[in-house]
Amino acid sequence: MSGYPHGVAQATRTDPLRVLEEIKRQSLEALGGLPGTLYGPVEDALKLAVLKGDGKTNHYEEQAALWVLRQHQAAHVMRFRQQVAQAFDDFRALRIRSGGEVTLRLVDEQQLEYELASGRLNESLVARFARPLDTLQGRLQNLCEAMRVPMGANPIGPERLVAAFAQTLLDAQVSDSLRGRLFRHYETELIRVLGELYARINTLLATSGYGGAVAPPQPRPPQEDIRRGFGDGMPSPQGFGGFEGFGAPSPGPASAAGAGNFGRTLSTPMSQQEIAAMASELAQLRTQLHAWRETVPRSDASPASGGMSGADRAVMQRRELRVDEILSVASLLQAEPPDAFARALAVSGRLGETIRDHLQDGARRLGLNPDQACFSPEEEDAIDLVALLFDSLFRHNALQDRARRLYARLVLPYVKVALTDNAVFVKREHPARRLLDAITEACEGNDGETPQDRELLDRATEISQRIVADYNEDLAVFELAHAELDALLAQQRRRFELQEQRAAKATYGRERLGAARSQAETALHERLGDSSLTQAVAEFLAMPWRHHVVQTLLRDNADPRRHAEAIALGDALLMADRLAQQNRGRELADQLLALQPAIIECLASSGLDDSAAQHGMAGLVRALIDPDTSRRVRPVPPIAVPEDDAGEGERRLWLAGGTDTIRHDALLAERMRELDVGDWVRLTNAEGETTAAKVAWVSPLTSRYLLVNRRGLRVLVASVEELAALAGSNRLSIGAERTAFDEAMRQVRRHLDRATGTR
Structure with a gap:
């Protein structure tokens, strides 16, 4: 292979078999996992169809068939990759291309349906990618001439890719409607991938000498400048993808790595x-x-x-x-x-x-x-x-x-x-x-x-x-392994996104509940305060009425009228208690009759049925009809919080403080306010364990930040002041890389700098 860097036209052509192998590698990388990406969107579409359905279509049978398909997803991905790889073998004439008489045979109904669906999809894709396909066809013709084989079908043309998909699902029991859904989503995925893939393959063929016209060779860049980038003793690169390694010999025609390392030497220009x-x-x-x-210091001082x-x-x-x-x-x-x-x-x-x-x-x-x-x-x-x-x-x-x-x-x-x-x-x-x-x-x-x-x-x-x-x-081993694992991760990422959304909704719900309880607590303090009340009225205000106020804030937050009515009920009960104390019986009776519907509704919001609510109303009336009932200032009882709201696991998510009174660096707090949803940070817990965390949501109520791990699980909910306090104690760092390898190399560089005292 020439020593010119990628992107520079070459007068000599690259070995056509190596070019074809590189096209195959890039095609498998881009297309190999497509069948595994379809089941999630199809499942979502089916769920939506069930919700909107009129009962004429049995979507549940489709869901059951899709579930069976998902159980064989790995096999489908492998079969599809084999079909794509076989297309390249056919193109190289490694398999005897059919000729002469064609054996006639009957075609079963299912195969016929697949062929009809494939034909429609093929026509659509050919029309959409007509120009890049024409260019690709001419350059593949040049490649075939260089290999001295007759021109075969384009291995990544729409016809072969559609046939590969049909063959992958041919033995599966799929209904007509589900087949249509699968083909439609496959078409969407192909449209998303093929434009970029065809552009890359056309560029690769052109830069390898199989385009229309070959540009004159350009002078080599000074090898001394490239070597200087590597330090003494390093070989010059054959394009960066071709770095032979730390002291490895340059691969030549006789190199043992030869075609095996070609994925590194002929990658995207x-x-x-x-x-x-x-x-x-x-x-x-x-x-x-x-x-x-x-x-x-080295302990390994052996020779x-x-x-x-x-x-x-x-x-x-x-x-x-x-x-x-x-x-x-x-x-x-x-x-x-x-x-x-x-x-x-x-x-x-x-x-x-x-x-x-x-x-x-x-x-x-x-x-x-x-x-x-x-x-x-x-x-x-x-x-x-x-x-x-x-x-x-x-x-x-x-x-x-x-x-x-x-x-x-x-x-x-x-x-x-x-x-x-x-x-x-x-x-x-x-x-x-x-x-x-x-x-x-x-x-x-x-x-x-x-x-x-x-x-x-x-x-x-x-x-x-x-x-x-x-x-x-x-390196093809790594590529195939990554494609397989990434196909599985693609399914799981959707689950992680849903977990993020659930974590955000749960956190927002807790915040709304906390705010509602705080408002109800304030309202109760204002009404109990210094008022001398009967025990029945004080208990009613402290328990069912306070709960009712919380419920109106949560359920009827958009309707201030409902909240005002709940507050007015508390004030009216205070007035009723004063009327009873002053022995103003007729006015008290009128007041209680007017309040009866509101009191019954208040008791019902606490979970009491109509009979229990009526019994509670009667007890309140009995306490008020006696003007000599003892009255005194009642303390506000603490609110009863369920264990699942105040469990240890929940408390560990929230740091002490939570307001701008926590000790923190104001500049760090301003930097934290610049964090956006999707930004990554590194968080160290009290045990010294470090994990990557993403800003998944910012509360519109408290401006707190919800941080989740890579699995969408909640790690921390904190204010910017709390985040600044964490950063000040070296337990939080911002600017983390999105991928683990990038972040690991960043930390390696920081470690090397600290060890040598350069930072």
């Missing part, structure tokens, strides 16, 4: 500015790492350790281990139990030393004498960065004990990735990076309490085992 920016970022990271390493200075190595005349040797050692150890790494993850700072010890032990098994070899500086960088990365993931994410072994399995595969492709530390689209983000999303805060949570943990565990078994310097 990037500009030279993007390449330079990421190269500079990586160089800065390595500089920080080297400065940090000088401050860290194979790279902790010695270059002068020590020269004196003892030891050679540096080659990257392919380290890869062989790591591959040997990769399938072994990860117990040592799991124990090291439990102790901050131990993982790097454990990785070195394991690699040294593996080198001995392969016959490499540790007394005569040592790690190169680039290999040291890879080991330390992976160790710091995994340490940071465990320190700054709420990962349970079960996750420790899962991550421990991935340590050596990620060391191999770092050795062969250091772009993983600075390139956000890197497949290994995306997989680690998905695994962390599946595991963070997941204690496996629900079947869905257990399914996520089981799938993440299965995927980590698959990486260990299958990874051999081919």
